[in-house]
Amino acid sequence: DAGQNTDLLAVATDLDRRVAVAVLPSLPDSSSVAAEMHRTGHEVWLHLPMEPQGYPENDPGPGTVFVEMSDDEIRTTVHAALNNVPHVIGVNNHMGSRATADLRTMTWVMQELKAREMAFIDSRTTRHTVAEDAARAQGVMTNRRHVFLDNERSPEAIRRQLAEAVTRCRLVGEAIAIGHLDPVTVGVLLEELPKLADRGADLVPPSALVR
Numbered sequence: 001d002a003g004q005n006t007d008l009l010a011v012a013t014d015l016d017r018r019v020a021v022a023v024l025p026s027l028p029d030s031s032s033v034a035a036e037m038h039r040t041g042h043e044v045w046l047h048l049p050m051e052p053q054g055y056p057e058n059d060p061g062p063g064t065v066f067v068e069m070s071d072d073e074i075r076t077t078v079h080a081a082l083n084n085v086p087h088v089i090g091v092n093n094h095m096g097s098r099a100t101a102d103l104r105t106m107t108w109v110m111q112e113l114k115a116r117e118m119a120f121i122d123s124r125t126t127r128h129t130v131a132e133d134a135a136r137a138q139g140v141m142t143n144r145r146h147v148f149l150d151n152e153r154s155p156e157a158i159r160r161q162l163a164e165a166v167t168r169c170r171l172v173g174e175a176i177a178i179g180h181l182d183p184v185t186v187g188v189l190l191e192e193l194p195k196l197a198d199r200g201a202d203l204v205p206p207s208a209l210v211r
Helices: 030-039 071-084 103-115 131-137 155-172 183-195
Strands: 021-023 044-050 088-095 119-122 142-144
Touching: 021 030, 021 088, 030 044, 044 071, 071 088, 071 103, 103 119, 103 131, 119 131, 131 142, 155 183
Parallel strands: 021 044, 044 088, 088 119, 119 142
Antiparallel strands: none
């Protein structure tokens, strides 16, 4: 959820360069956050707002893809969001529990990503998601989120979730973990990521895990 401000930017750039940042479009600091994270060697992904269940109470913010949009409107919205955030190499969804479950919507999203040769990582905000299926059908490189690091924002809870990611990595071979640009999360990652190799996991950028 980067781009809302630059409060943690200096600390975030200290994270291992294999940690990527997902930047929301059309926010006051979207461009500056993306530019600085790119300058310091981090991958930049577009955190594309998508319609959730319960909209408008749950509001993804500007640049949202809605199910009721026409095909052209969906592609234009994705195109504009990609152009708004510099140095983007791929996309993952912000919210989207309704949009990612709609095959027509996701097909048009993926057609735009294919035209730009962008990858897609499904945040999996709903078990009904069809995003990966749509991506593969359109020839878009893809994968999914396996672990949320900080639904509970305490150091102990984040360490537990990171341990879950390490365990999955050792058992299955890979794990994609997503967290927020939050002081507690960033602090835990700064402390724990240097220890991953000793725990049997190699840290890689997200682009290494899409296929």
